Amino acid sequence: MVHNAKLTVLAGLISRHEHLFRCPICSGPLKMDGLRSMICGSRHCFDLSKDGYVNLIPHAVRSKYNKDLFTSRRETSRHGLFDPLIDAIRDKIEVMVPSRSGELRILDAGCGEGSHLTAILSALQRPDAPDILGIGVDIAKEGIRLAAKSGAPAIWCAADLAGSPFAGRQFDVILNILSPANYQEFQRLLRHDGLVIKVIPGSRYLQEIRALFHGKTANRPSTEGGRTIDWPTPANGHPIDRPSSPAGRTAELFGQKFACVDIQHVAYDMLVAGEALEHLLRMTPLSWGVPEAAIRKAAGQGPLRVTFDYDVLCGRMNE
Template sequence: MNKKQKRIEQITRLHSPLRCPICKGDLKVEDNSRLICSHLHSFDITKQGYINVLTHKVNSHYDKELFEARKQIITKTKLYNPLQQLIISHIKELSPGQMIADAGCGEGSHLHMILEKLNVTEQKYVGVGLDIAKEAVKMAAGNDDEWIWLVGDLANLPFTDHSVDVLLNILSPSNYQEFKRVLREGGIVIKVVPRPNYLFELRSALSKNNHYDNQEILQLFKEHFHVISQKSLHYTVELSSEEKKQLVKMTPLTWSGQENTKRLFIEGDHNQITVDLEVIVGKIK
């Protein structure tokens, strides 16, 4: 079974069809090669196995090198393992449904690893990853044969109303009006937000002014959703010099940093990296 066929198989498993981003009609599979709505708006399933449902051109600042580095950090180190385990426990405890959508999935590593662990015991979950960066989604589809990967806009999600059981939003921008539209009754949104000491060592190496406050982000979430869980994750993970090099490449925090400063961080003796995150789970009020 090729990538196109696997995507089609997963699309048919969704309990609601995808939605046309132009006319808002249902999208159905046609000729085993594309999605089409009743108004004949059509979106090809590419040979790489992703579907581009963007309705406008986007210039992303995020390039292939960044997403490759992100994949290496997420999949080859333990930097985000406790975060993924917490998300998995929330899904098992709080959601009886099957569709898990990652809004702002990047190259798909978080969604892939979460679904892989969830589906070890029961093959009931279907994953859909969406990001506005085509390069990231192309990479996600190339690395993962199982799930549905979409190039799309958070402000115009290609999901029908009340169709998503779990909506992940991991260190990514949000559109809460769209989130509330697509969440089904009883569905949950899991948002991951940096806390003040997130990647503290890297930020300290790059700038003396590294204060970060997440209170406005958390307050906005609480205005839109009923909070059913809010937990802080704080731990450190040791990274090698090569892994620190990938960390530098994967984050926009380093875009304005001097090359010499980055090199000193990578080659320095301090290898403990701090992860400091807020994981907040909400339901529609």
């Protein structure tokens, strides 16, 4: 049975890495109990899903992100629209994470349907690379369920960062890509020489879609031909301060929580059409509240040159 095989693989993977987990209720160590559950000394029990993920959320939660949005984000990734961003993140990990003989552990906090983590793990796989463990966590079960069904070689966890189910100082890299952060937890989970990589949208991110649906004037693209632009790191090691914008305030807060060792501006544009365009339109919250007819009309109007604009912030623990 496919589902039984998935469960067996997941249970084996978790068993080999039990030391990474803690109970989200009492913070005690979690252990595998057969092939179906994880359990702590206080008998708090968390089930493994037949779809191939572990549910570590002890209470009911609601998420505004649904299966259709996650499906569209997965398809958007499949069409390569995030590839330059993935390449930039891979390069940061290869250059900035200290080499070690043991396993490289990467946590994607707010992984959604897992397409970013899956692509990054694949990009890092080389004959001379260390063993890599990827763990994706998200509070939205629909996203985690899709991630697990993809068959990607990672541990997928439905969990709340506010009650994180992981032991401290266990991760070499924490990814936080276009997702809310919990800096206190990141500081607890990161190894002393580890790296946090946070991606935030720039001012031109999907500006053409914003103009299409909300009548905002789109700024001119900041790049031509899909170039990637590097911003030099300021001498004081802190991120470029742009407090007038939400992205600037986020970068400023990041610099307060971590020793910011690098900031890169990744911007490119792509001509998007057909199925890829429809999935891109449905993936973004910019289409929330837009009538279905308007989305279909926009998707059917032909190719749209779309700007992708990100700030990639890399930080280490403040000593």
